[in-house]
Amino acid sequence: MIMSSKEAVPDRPKSYTVQVGANSVNFSEQKTIIKALMRPRTNRDDYHTMSREQQVNLIRLRTGHNRLNAHMNRKFKLAPSPTCACGQEDQTAEHILQRCPLLDEERKEVWPSPTPLQTKLYGSRQELEKTTTFITSAGLIV
């Protein structure tokens, strides 16, 4: 027997709410939450597949919340100067990853040809590994 959709679900309420702790969640919000939970996580970047230590280093480099002189001096006054030991620029993630002459040797070891900062911080797993390897081999604490 074929039923119309109206007959198939005769008593479905137009809307209802469910108490979740102190917050109420209506039917449409519940659908959104459930769909979000069911959705495969396709947009995770390779960062999520790395070790905790590698993740911490990458996040610090990405956000600028790190122990490099520029941040430690400006934010916390914990470094005497924001300048890098090379004296050329503020010691930022971009400076150490891209330009610091004191790290040229280690940089060329990891990246034989020039590589954009974006790739070093947001590239594939392989690229991200290179970045964490560079930080370790340069003896940097970020």
Ligand SMILES: [Zn+2]
């Ligand atoms: Zn430098």
